[in-house]
Amino acid sequence: MAGEAPELSAQKAFPVSWDQFHRDCRALTWRLNEVGPFHAVIAITRGGLVPAAIVARELGVRVIDTVCIASYDHTKQGDLQVLKGVSEAAMKLGGGTGKGLLIVDDLVDTGKTGKLVREMLPDAHFATVYAKPKGRPLVDTFITEVSQDTWIFFPWDTALSYHPPLRDGAA
Numbered sequence: 001m002a003g004e005a006p007e008l009s010a011q012k013a014f015p016v017s018w019d020q021f022h023r024d025c026r027a028l029t030w031r032l033n034e035v036g037p038f039h040a041v042i043a044i045t046r047g048g049l050v051p052a053a054i055v056a057r058e059l060g061v062r063v064i065d066t067v068c069i070a071s072y073d074h075t076k077q078g079d080l081q082v083l084k085g086v087s088e089a090a091m092k093l094g095g096g097t098g099k100g101l102l103i104v105d106d107l108v109d110t111g112k113t114g115k116l117v118r119e120m121l122p123d124a125h126f127a128t129v130y131a132k133p134k135g136r137p138l139v140d141t142f143i144t145e146v147s148q149d150t151w152i153f154f155p156w157d158t159a160l161s162y163h164p165p166l167r168d169g170a171a
């Protein structure tokens with residue numbers, strides 16, 4: 001069933017800069033360091049790639065795999081498609097159930113993506129940088145919760161742009 005996020009304009013915007021995202025990923029790593037050690041990091045692409053790189057570097061993990069899932073077309077979520085599953089090597093490192101593996105994503109919203117990956121790796125630790133209330137129960141470790149009607153804008157999706165002066169009627 002395709003879930004529809006309310007139109008972007010109706011939502012609160014939560015823009016995140018590279019600097020803020022890097023600091024939030026480091027904060028996530030401080031928490032994960034209490035839970036580890038991990039044999040491998042599994043990034044849920046594409047949003048999990050940047051946090052996975054930062055977390056792996058901070059935790060000294062050198063085996064990084066991906067689970068490639070497509071579901072959102074901008075703000076609308078369609079059916080989830082698994083384009084690539086967990087590699088055999090990573091599966092083996094996790095004893096077939098994900099034990100000692102760390103799944104990383106940028107955020108959990110409805111929780112559908114997290115649920116699908118948890119079914120693949122039930123004993124893995126699932127971490128995201130941000131979480132919305134609906135998806136929060138799926139996540140083992142996260143840094144910041146935002147409201148369900150917030151749309152997070154990640155640094156790789158945005159750019160600095162010109163904003164006209166207030167006197168010229170800028171919002």
Ligand SMILES: O=P(O)(O)OC[C@H]1O[C@H](OP(=O)(O)OP(=O)(O)O)[C@H](O)[C@@H]1O
Binds near residue numbers: 045048069070077107
């Ligand atoms: O909890 P959910 O409602 O399932 O939403 C969370 C997922 O949505 C986004 O990915 P998206 O599917 O947009 O793909 P992308 O990471 O390649 O941008 C985000 O990176 C999470 O993976």
Ligand SMILES: Nc1nc2[nH]cnc2c(=O)[nH]1
Binds near residue numbers: 150
């Ligand atoms: N960029 C972005 N992608 C999402 N996918 C599901 N929720 C979100 C969100 O809040 N921001």
Ligand SMILES: [Mg+2]
Binds near residue numbers: 047
């Ligand atoms: Mg994603």
